[in-house]
Amino acid sequence: MTDLPPLDKLLAYDRHLEGEAFTRKVMAQAARRGHRGWILGGSALLSLAVAMGIKPDNFTMFADLRLPLHLLDNVAASVSASGLVAALLIAALVVGTGKTIDSM
Amino acid sequence: MLTPKTDSELISRFLAGDQRAFADLVRRYQSPIRQFLRRLAAGDHALADDMAQETFLKMFTSLSSFRGDAGLSTWLHTIAYRSFLRHVASHSRLEFVDDDYMPEVMSVAPTAMSDILVEQMMKHLSLNERLMVTLSVSGGMSHAEIAEVTQAPLGTIKSHINRAKKKLARLLGSEEECI
Numbered sequence: 001m002t003d004l005p006p007l008d009k010l011l012a013y014d015r016h017l018e019g020e021a022f023t024r025k026v027m028a029q030a031a032r033r034g035h036r037g038w039i040l041g042g043s044a045l046l047s048l049a050v051a052m053g054i055k056p057d058n059f060t061m062f063a064d065l066r067l068p069l070h071l072l073d074n075v076a077a078s079v080s081a082s083g084l085v086a087a088l089l090i091a092a093l094v095v096g097t098g099k100t101i102d103s104m
Numbered sequence: 105m106l107t108p109k110t111d112s113e114l115i116s117r118f119l120a121g122d123q124r125a126f127a128d129l130v131r132r133y134q135s136p137i138r139q140f141l142r143r144l145a146a147g148d149h150a151l152a153d154d155m156a157q158e159t160f161l162k163m164f165t166s167l168s169s170f171r172g173d174a175g176l177s178t179w180l181h182t183i184a185y186r187s188f189l190r191h192v193a194s195h196s197r198l199e200f201v202d203d204d205y206m207p208e209v210m211s212v213a214p215t216a217m218s219d220i221l222v223e224q225m226m227k228h229l230s231l232n233e234r235l236m237v238t239l240s241v242s243g244g245m246s247h248a249e250i251a252e253v254t255q256a257p258l259g260t261i262k263s264h265i266n267r268a269k270k271k272l273a274r275l276l277g278s279e280e281e282c283i
Contacts, residue, residue, distance in 0.1 A: 007272055007273055012242055017134065023130045
């Protein structure tokens, strides 16, 4: 063990790691993260609408709010049973897609 | 001639929607953050790069909350360190070796293998020793900056750094004074 540099010199980051491939990978993942917010937000709203449609009585706490949530409630309540199943399938598909995107 | 943008300029441009500014920040900090994590991971480059990627993705989603009290580099090291700790807590994939074990790479060290040598030597240190000696000696951070990253008291930081340097010096067969 001869000719080793001093400890401080040995420990220094004196090498620049090439980073183009790494940067491209991060940017691609960041774009997916950006989309994920919309996907999850959309899924959450859809799920809320479905839940309000199935069990509208459980959402009476919103009645006191002067928000147009009753419109959402009305929309959800007007969806037929087959429509609800379709909505659930869509929500599952969207969430599954989001997870798949994240794992890539 | 293009002048290099400051971190603040790049952050402002990114927050205004310019994705290229974010890419410039990644290019600027990827090398030190990846090397920092390679030291913590004691040579597990795949793990280090995964954690580095996670660090920059966290930066992507949280940069709007960056207040600039500490430098961006300190902030990124903090994120990297916490990501790494979370990973270690859930996967326990870190490798440690006994003090008296000398890695084989030591015998071929005088060539261009100092990075590998250092990463192998890190296996002889506890996680806190790896962290603090890397931030101090490799990253050039002051003890106050290390305290910012680790939330550890200054006395603890100094003692970890000294102990780490002594172990490393012993591994190198060096008699140099470390304190």
